Amino acid sequence: xxxxxxxxxxxxxxxxxxxxxxxxxxxxxxxxxxxxxxxxxxxxxxxxxxxxxxxxxxxxxxxxxxxxxxxxxxxxxxxxxxxxxxxxxxxxxxxxxxxxxxxxxxxxxxxxxxxxxxxxxxxxxxxxxxxxxxxxxxxxxxxxxxxxxxxxxxxxxxxxxxxxxxxxxxxxxxxxxxxxxxxxxxxxxxxxxxxxxxxxxxxxxxxxxxxxxxxxxxxxxxxxxxxxxxxxxxxxxxxxxxxxxxxxxxxxxxxxxxxxxxxxxxxxxxxxxxxxxxxxxxxxxxxxxxxxxxxxxxxxxxxxxxxxxxxxxxxxxxxxxxxxxxxxxxxxxxxxxxxxxxxxxxxxxxxxxxxxxxxxxxxxxxxxxxxxxxxxxxxxxxxxxxxxxxxxxxxxxxxxxxxxxxxxxx
Numbered sequence: 085x086x087x088x089x090x091x092x093x094x095x096x097x098x099x100x101x102x103x104x105x106x107x108x109x110x111x112x113x114x115x116x117x118x119x120x121x122x123x124x125x126x127x128x129x130x131x132x133x134x135x136x137x138x139x140x141x142x143x144x145x146x147x148x149x150x151x152x153x154x155x156x157x158x159x160x161x162x163x164x165x166x167x168x169x170x171x172x173x174x175x176x177x178x179x180x181x182x183x184x185x186x187x188x189x190x191x192x193x194x195x196x197x198x199x200x201x202x203x204x205x206x207x208x209x210x211x212x213x214x215x216x217x218x219x220x221x222x223x224x225x226x227x228x229x230x231x232x233x234x235x236x237x238x239x240x241x242x243x244x245x246x247x248x249x250x251x252x253x254x255x256x257x258x259x260x261x262x263x264x265x266x267x268x269x270x271x272x273x274x275x276x277x278x279x280x281x282x283x284x285x286x287x288x289x290x291x292x293x294x295x296x297x298x299x300x301x302x303x304x305x306x307x308x309x310x311x312x313x314x315x316x317x318x319x320x321x322x323x324x325x326x327x328x329x330x331x332x333x334x335x336x337x338x339x340x341x342x343x344x345x346x347x348x349x350x351x352x353x354x355x356x357x358x359x360x361x362x363x364x365x366x367x368x369x370x371x372x373x374x375x376x377x378x379x380x381x382x383x384x385x386x387x388x389x390x391x392x393x394x395x396x397x398x399x400x401x402x403x404x405x406x407x408x409x410x411x412x413x414x415x416x417x418x419x420x421x422x423x424x425x426x427x428x429x430x431x432x433x434x435x436x437x438x439x440x441x442x443x444x445x446x447x448x449x450x451x452x453x454x455x456x457x458x459x460x461x462x463x464x465x466x467x468x469x470x471x472x473x474x475x476x477x478x479x480x481x482x483x484x485x486x487x488x489x490x491x492x493x494x
Contacts, residue, residue, distance in 0.1 A: 095403045102368055102405070103494060105293055106487045109329025114226050115317065116327065123229040124208075124248040126222070128237060132245055133209050136277035139284060141170045150276075154284050156292070158332040159197030159322075161364055165189065169213055169272035171264065172197040175336050176360035180350045185270055194264040195305060195335045196316045199273065204255045205282035209247040211275035212262065215240055218271060218314045222248065223259040233315065241269050253279065257287045259331075265313035294332040296367035297321035298354050298397075300377050301339030302412055302478075307469035318472055321371065323479035328486065330369075336361050343389045345377035355393045358400065366401050371486065373446075375411030375429055376468075379421045383428045390432035398438055407489045408433050409482070410446035414468035415459035418447035442489035444482070453481055 132138070141151040142164040151162060151170060160172025171185050173192035183192040201208075212220060219233030229248070236244035248258070262271040278284055297303050305312040305319035312318045317326060325333035336357060340347035343354055352360060354374055372394075378386055397406060410426035413419065418426075426447045433443040446453050454462055454474065462474035470478060 098368075098403075099405070099490070099493060101291070102293060103487070103490050105291060105330070106328045106490060109327060110483060110487060113327050113329055114223050114228055115323060117227060119230050120224060120227045122251070124224070124250045126229060126234055127247040127249065128234055129245045129247065130237070130243065132211060132275065133207070133247065133277055135280070136207060136209055137280050137282075139276040139278075140168065141273050141275065142168050150284070154201065154286050155276075156200040156286050156289065157197070158199065159334060160194055163189065165272060169274050171270065171272050174334050174361070174364070175338055176357065177338055177351055178360060179352070180347075185264060193304075193338065194270075195337070196261070196263050196319055196322045196333075198259055198261045198316070198331070200257060200259045200287050200331075201276060201284050202255055202257050202287045203278050203282055203284045204253050205278035206250045206253045207247065207277075207279045208250075208258060209245055209275075209277040210260055211273070211277070212244055212246065213241055213270065213272040213274055214244055214262070215242065215269045217269055218263050218265070219316065220246060220271070221261040221316055222246075223261070224256050226257075243274060253282065261316035263314055263316040265310075292332060293330045293368040294334065295321070295325045295328070295330045295369050295371060296334045296336055296361070297371045297373070298357065299337040299371075299373040300341050300345075301337070301469060302376065303335055303373055304337035304339050305335075305475070306339055307464035307471065308466035309464055309471070311464075311472050312470070312475055315472070318475055320470065320475045320478040320482065323475060324371070324482045324486070327479055327483040334361070334364060334367065340377060342374045342376070342378035343393055344381050344386060353393075355389070355396060358393075358396055362400070366404065369405045369407070369486070369490070370397060370401070371407045371409065371482070373409040373412070375409075375425045376414070376422070379411060379419070379425045381425075383424055386425065387428045387432045387435070390429055391435050394432065394436045394441055398436070398441060403440060405490050405493055406438075406441045407444055407486045408441060409444045410448060413447045413452060413454050415454070415456060415463040417456050418452055422447050439493055442492055444485040444489060453478060
């Protein structure tokens with residue numbers, strides 16, 4: 085089978101546009117750019133401002149027209165929960181039913197999400213159900229208000245009002261970044277309020293790209309310190325997307341899983357997960373970063389399973405780039421079985437032999453991404469998962485490697 089199949093002009097244009105967005109993102113993105121020179125004042129309280137025009141995002145257990153038509157949702161599927169809130173589930177954990185977003189979505193995980201509006205209002209107040217354990221972050225026209233974030237004053241989950249006050253009335257695209265996690269509590273969206281007469285509309289989606297990320301607890305953002313979950317731009321996939329100018333990142337990641345690993349039969353392998361996230365639609369690019377939980381598997385059987393899994397992803401989403409990462413090493417050397425697993429992943433990618441499927445070295449790279457050499461800074465005390473700094477390292481290296489991978493597909 086030839087590696088470079090016939091491609092229509094439209095397919096070429098889509099790939100070219102994705103590559104341009106990613107290249108531009110490496111040079112100019114919210115994560116690495118300076119914060120706003122003149123940011124809005126952010127006031128955190130518990131009471132909605134009755135002088136502002138109110139837009140609920142859910143009512144009576146259904147999305148409002150405002151939520152459907154005037155808000156851009158990223159990172160998950162906007163879904164009503166607890167009657168008057170919106171959550172954004174992203175990953176099914178079936179056959180387990182211990183998802184982390186509560187009533188009505190027992191099998192679903194939700195990690196970091198975002199939503200955007202455009203409004204000329206000089207006052208924008210956002211109602212979010214959250215606690216002081218998490219950070220809410222804001223961007224205005226692709227610049228952070230600050231890079232620390234803002235918290236509720238409540239130690240327990242409560243409706244919290246975040247008021248952004250600007251000096252002038254003029255149109256602005258405002259992005260709200262929210263985490264959602266089992267150990268620190270959920271973040272549900274409730275309301276948007278703006279200066280009367282200003283209105284709200286959905287930002288243009290013309291060049292918005294979506295990155296789907298399959299993986300285990302590494303991209304899921306687990307560590308024993310729970311230092312990554314509370315910060316909505318900290319995790320490896322989210323930060324990679326931001327560094328690449330990709331505004332919609334879906335973390336299709338389930339801890340303790342892999343190409344074969346299923347947490348003892350309680351969670352889906354990647355092959356099982358592919359159809360479970362199909363309701364979210366196609367992404368513009370996929371990243372895969374499994375292997376750590378498969379390192380003890382029979383390598384021949386593993387190669388067969390990886391091949392089948394990647395072929396299924398490519399069958400469902402033809403002409404969509406897939407960037408397949410090698411095996412992470414945690415604080416290992418990397419170990420021999422992790423290197424063997426990475427070589428097996430590479431062999432499977434070669435076997436798939438698709439123009440749209442590229443391999444990214446991790447543990448066999450000239451400088452392994454995680455290893456005994458940098459574990460004291462980049463790996464948590466659990467000896468496996470990345471610290472905050474480790475997630476930034478993985479995102480930096482993934483962003484560059486994924487641009488190079490897509491470039492090879494052109």
